[in-house]
Amino acid sequence: MNRILYTGTKNASSWAFRAWLALREAGIEFEEHVVDIRRPQRYANLNRIAKFSPPGAVPVLVDDATVIFDSLAIMEYANDLAGGILLPADPKQRARARAFLAWQHAGLSNLCPLLSFESAFYPDKRDMTFDEKHQSARAYDCWEQQLQESGGPYLFGDLSLADIALVPSVLRLTTHTKDMSRWPAVQGWAAQLLSRAAVREWLEEANSLPVVWYGSYLP
Template identity: 35%
Template structure:
């Protein structure tokens, strides 16, 4: 059976991506949640299960094979269970989807830094910096293009739920947590993501976690 090691569900955006990727595979898996940044965090990261990843989460163990990094987990599981589970079948749509997923993987550092994920909170809106605003505009452009060109088959970016939605799901939670205004089409997409049964399961589980990271419990400034 697959084994997935993740961080706190309240705060760990990359863990959410890895977890959604495994859920999308349809394969059974053992889930191990490791609280981040508590007094045992550094000791745990030195263990054998963490070693291949450099002490980062998520980590997927498939028998003796270890895969870390959320996008790598998506690709591993797509190869294992069928790429159509994760990526559009149309060439143009698939090319765009892969590009969007890769851009999400490597970009938007200002949004990530200033607006940490916390699915247990909702803060009032604040003034956005120009750098963050520019990144949000870029995300809105990508979402609009994907929905207009390839989103006719359902409420997600490329119609049906897939790898791109997995990659952007933590961004959706950030927009909701920090009350960031978005256009109507984006609000509809966010509602579809947040109403997905796996997202509801993750967010509900986060409410029951006992761990608190104080830095993530205050509004963005």
């Protein structure tokens, strides 16, 4: 077996985090190669990735001769290798879980570009804009309802790819939201997700790195 996951700088690559986490939660063995995606070395490093992976981005999973170059595809592959344990067995619930994955993959109502993953690690957080508050409240309402329907502790009862895909967003949104009291189930779910061993392992390393600052963070 020769399975290599090319990931990114741990406080700067939410897509790599999702793929890495899905493989870890699925119990799949892999070798990890961290690609430094901070500027300016980002360009040379990603050019090297582009030699074997068309988008020239991370994450990429190279499983023997097979190159899987998108976080969502890697997550689904991790689930397949683990016999489907990371998606609900019921087809309707599985489709709902995939809808959550797709929403996240498409940028979560444009919240991800506004509040970058990097910003989750800034020691001082700016106030959210009106639009960010509105969009994040919409996401929280939806997660709250889903958690109430399933009874938790995760969105579909057991941990699934839907929860895993949302970890980076949960981190960046909850660290910017001053009052979560309207969403008690989301608060419990977020605490449970962020305390998982694999999540803590990634975040411990991410927190030890110098922050990756973007001037565009300030409105």
